[in-house]
Amino acid sequence: MSRIVLLLSLCLPWVALAQPAPAEWRLLDDPQLDGLIAEALAANPDVRTAAARLALAEAEFESTRAARRPELGLNAGGERRTNSRNARRDDPSLKSHSANLTLGAAASYEVDLWGRLAQAAEAGRAETLASAADLDAARLSIAAEVATAWFSLRSELFETDLLARHQAAARQQLTLLQQRQNAGLIGADEIAAQHSLLAQLEADQSERTRLLAAWRHRLAALLGQSTATEPPNVATTSWPEFSTPDTLTTDLIARRPDVRAAYARVTARQAGVGAAKAATLPSLNLTANGLFSGDSLRDLLNRGSLAGWLAGQINLPLFDGGRRKARVRSAEAELSLVTADYTATTVRAFQETADALTTVETARDRLHAAQADLAARSRRLSVTQARLEAGLSDRFDLLGAQINRIEAEREEARARLNQTLAGIALARSLAAGFGFAVTSPSSTQHEKTPVPPDRLAHSTANRVFGVGR
Secondary structure, three states: OHHHHHHHHHHHHHHHOOOOOOOOOEOOOOHHHHHHHHHHHHHOHHHHHHHHHHHHHHHHHHHHHHOOOOEEEEEEEEEEEEOOHHHHHHOOOOOOEEEEEEEEEEEEEEEOOOOHHHHHHHHHHHHHHHHHHHHHHHHHHHHHHHHHHHHHHHHHHHHHHHHHHHHHHHHHHHHHHHHHHHOOOOOHHHHHHHHHHHHHHHHHHHHHHHHHHHHHHHHHHHOOOOOOOOOOOOOHHHOOOOOOOOOOOOHHHHOOHHHHHHHHHHHHHHHHHHHHHHOOOOEEEEEEEEEEEEOOHHHHOOHHHEEEEEEEEEEOOOOOOOHHHHHHHHHHHHHHHHHHHHHHHHHHHHHHHHHHHHHHHHHHHHHHHHHHHHHHHHHHHHHHHHHHHOOOOOHHHHHHHHHHHHHHHHHHHHHHHHHHHHHHHHHHHHOOEOOOOOOOHHHHOOOOOOOOHHHHHHHHHHHHHOOOO
């Protein structure tokens, strides 16, 4: 219960706000990252797979929609026959050779008495919309992963540079310690401790090398390439400023691709239940045929050679072993399944966004603390430098102060990376902030009725989190 109350406390401010976050909100102002995201969206295999599934769903939708239209076909034929002598003897009117030409048209139409075809078409449209939302979700996921890999790689490069500086200072300390040992000022313990420190730094360097390779490979895979693009620099202080949207509302939950996809699948299964029930009722089919026939083209086009008929057929299912009823039960079970998934998706969307907001705040506090510590150690380094110049300190103390500042720089870099990754998670949960439209034209062209944010977000919040109780 305490978790629900905590999550509710984070969700309630959204309900009180009137305006959603602006569509032009940008998480990070980084032109090179924008280029990489655009490149990944065009080349990533996962995005291409989702686009192919959308194309398949669109084709199936066109097929179900075409079933509501009449079918019309033309046919033409001709035959030339040689009559035997015996046949001509038995029927003197027969010629040695005869021809028969036909030209006809046929039409058929199923009258949608109970809306079965309309429901099937609606289910196909909703499935297409769900596939389009899946494509949007794939694009959003790739954008977030590219941004994560990009900044993680930059952070690892910066830490590698800091580690090299730390190793250089530690080696200089080892030289000074050895000099002191030779002078009999210290024992072997301090030398052994310094060697242990250098060994730890070497191990850390190996780990940095592994992580650098892993992030390079990940970025290359996201871009659909064999090698990744290297960042322009390694200084985390040059990273673009991090920003958060000015306002947050429950409408932002409705724009998430996963929520839109889940809602569309509920709509599709509702239509599927209607179509399954309509299939248990009688159906009416109309057919019409017209046929010209003649021995020659001249006779073929004579209106007197036209024959045709119009027919209607009613099909009434009486006994099928329970197949139609089983299809209805199956459709209803699928509806229950996707409805539960829709509710779970909405609840998860609330939770992810609330968690992302909390993470952003804690990451920001951690960064401020790391920046304050870095400033304090920088001042201490300046004081030690001044004491060395005044002859009040020695080179070993200065190296120690430099190492302390390097460690603070490292912590500040990690805190900045954590804040950036938290921002990426927030942008992903809000389906915004990456510099491109999350709701693609493929989604909007199939969306006859947008997902109602009030019914989507507020009703779920009322039912699950107790808003308004």
